[in-house]
């Protein structure tokens with residue numbers, strides 16, 4: 049994380065538990081059919097067999113298995129705020145066992161596609177997405193669990 | 196069969212980066228399709244436009260835009276959008292009008308003028324839009340999703356970069372003489388593997404570019420067609436299916452799949468269900484196909500389609516490719532037009548262009564790239580936000 053004393057804000061309000069010791073993505077769970085959603089659903093359940101419209105917050109599992117991965121060798125276009133000079137970075141799709149869902153995320157810097165293998169255990173951490181004049185914007189990233 | 200319609204005429208404006216207004220491409224394609232059909236514009240009763248979202252208001256009301264440019268004639272109109280599946284939406288709309296008996300003859304038109312480089316989301320600060328958020332939070336461009344699928348094939352089926360490169364080489368050999376293609380050259384394996392990496396394992400020459408282009412069809416009832424021709428190409432099935440919950444494969448522009456923890460999986464995964472409905476409508480199966488035009492947004496994605504179409508079992512697509520089965524002259528040629536690898540994508544025109552190619556193939560009119568004796572052809576693609584697109588044509 050940055051050393052500058054700027055307030056930390058999540059990249060998307062309400063998606064992240066901003067606890068460095070125990071970070072997680074914040075999904076929701078339908079109180080009727082118990083289906084978990086990420087990004088969080090808060091209005092109507094998307095299960096076509098359920099009429100639920102009440103949700104409780106449901107932090108997602110912090111660990112999962114790597115489903116697939118790739119990288120950005122070139123800076124993505126706006127509204128992505130790319131570092132200058134641009135550093136290529138990997139993106140992972142990670143399968144959460146309990147939720148039976150696959151969640152995308154950037155991979156922590158320093159870990160490249162050559163370091164990754166499908167099936168690896170990955171863990172969610174908090175990291176800086178970018179800094180602007182007022183804030184440090186924080187995002188989730190996937191990091192291989194040290195063997 | 197009573198639920199078939201005829202393809203009376205087809206037309207295209209060549210793909211490229213022409214730097215002109217999309218309306219011009221659409222009108223040229225429409226005029227060619229009308230001439231091919233031998234139908235006057237003033238006889239068209241219904242216009243189905245495929246929208247472009249990158250060309251301002253005229254693009255959102257494409258049906259009316261093309262109708263006005265061709266000269267207001269009082270025809271009824273509809274405009275539709277389904278991302279890469281836009282053309283199929285327009286075809287489905289026109290077909291429903293014809294089959295319902297609400298009109299006899301319809302014109303379908305799609306055209307685009309595309310920006311350079313990566314497709315980026317609509318501007319402004321829009322944190323409620325997943326298409327904006329995926330760029331903002333992940334930098335997840337379209338090639339990122341294609342890269343995830345390609346790497347998955349490598350990890351579970353042992354596919355290689357060489358397999359992916361062979362798709363590009365094959366399609367370039369199919370399409371380099373196609374007068375409507377943008378890239379009229381053949382590529383070697385070395386060309387592909389020496390091009391810059393974009394989203395590992397996909398390199399620049401394995402990722403579809405964005406193009407300008409236009410395509411159009413004249414569709415009619417079978418009764419109407421009989422007055423113009425004795426042996427028309429017919430549309431035997433059109434699929435515009437959406438996924439079923441829970442959708443468990445990560446799709447553009449999403450951050451996550453649905454959770455499959457509480458609900459049973461659908462009988463058929465989404466991408467398999469797209470062709471399945473078209474097959475059911477046509478009363479045909481993969482064994483009946485003589486050719487297929489599939490959406491090779493990346494070279495690796497073409498291999499996924501072989502399996503989704505039922506041309507081979509999951510994991511066998513590389514063998515099908517490497518045995519030459521999907522090359523012209525093989526058992527089931529795929530992307531005889533050259534595919535997106537030779538065209539680049541002109542979003543609302545592309546699914547219509549696929550139908551143009553299959554129509555010409557079934558008529559035996561394409562010269563160098565002809566699939567000899569083709570009687571049945573299928574087109575398939577998928578638009579982001581859950582749009583299936585498949586058309587089966589026969590003669």
Ligand SMILES: [Zn+2]
Pocket residue numbers: 078079080081082083093094095098099100
């Ligand atoms: Zn529910």
